[in-house]
Amino acid sequence: xxxxxxxxxxxxxxxxxxxxxxxxxxxxxxxxxxxxxxxxxxxxxxxxxxxxxxxxxxxxxxxxxxxxxxxxxxxxxxxxxxxxxxxxxxxxxxxxxxxxxxxxxxxxxxxxxxxxxxxxxxxxxxxxxxxxxxxxxxxxxxxxxxxxxxxxxxxxxxxxxxxxxxxxxxxxxxxxxxxxxxxx
Numbered sequence: 001x002x003x004x005x006x007x008x009x010x011x012x013x014x015x016x017x018x019x020x021x022x023x024x025x026x027x028x029x030x031x032x033x034x035x036x037x038x039x040x041x042x043x044x045x046x047x048x049x050x051x052x053x054x055x056x057x058x059x060x061x062x063x064x065x066x067x068x069x070x071x072x073x074x075x076x077x078x079x080x081x082x083x084x085x086x087x088x089x090x091x092x093x094x095x096x097x098x099x100x101x102x103x104x105x106x107x108x109x110x111x112x113x114x115x116x117x118x119x120x121x122x123x124x125x126x127x128x129x130x131x132x133x134x135x136x137x138x139x140x141x142x143x144x145x146x147x148x149x150x151x152x153x154x155x156x157x158x159x160x161x162x163x164x165x166x167x168x169x170x171x172x173x174x175x176x177x178x179x180x181x182x183x184x
Contacts, residue, residue: 001086002086003084003085003087003113004084004112006120012034012035013038014026014035014070015070016037027051027054034048037070037074046071049075080103082104091120101114
């Protein structure tokens with residue numbers, strides 16, 4: 001199977017000179033998590049802007065989104081594949097780069113699609129897609145985990161649910177040192 005057979009062709013573009021706020025609104029209004037950033041030449045992609053880029057490079061840094069240009073916060077280290085590449089070759093690239101999306105280029109170097117892990121999972125053989133997903137998402141994991149099929153779940157009773165519903169809840173986040181930090 002070729003990348004061109006699975007890729008999404010409904011590309012959404014944003015100019016590198018647009019504001020981060022305009023890009024965020026475009027993402028919100030069209031329920032998208034990725035925009036291709038256009039260069040001077042039509043169809044030439046110079047970067048990608050993700051909702052994560054906006055969260056980590058604009059919001060987390062408390063930058064004024066109306067004044068920040070897309071090109072200043074977009075991911076510019078593109079991971080691409082060619083439309084004629086085979087799916088195993090694209091999956092290998094996703095695993096190596098730990099990216100869940102590849103920009104698909106034609107012979108002239110223009111973006112013609114985006115191949116995502118979701119596209120592979122939904123439209124390709126599930127066992128191979130699951131292996132790719134595990135390899136890509138391994139960066140999210142930090143250490144050994146119990147396999148899902150070995151987790152023993154204990155059913156709760158209505159009394160248990162009522163008892164914990166009155167407990168104060170706290171959000172925790174994991175730091176790279178392996179300790180936990182409490183967030184108010």
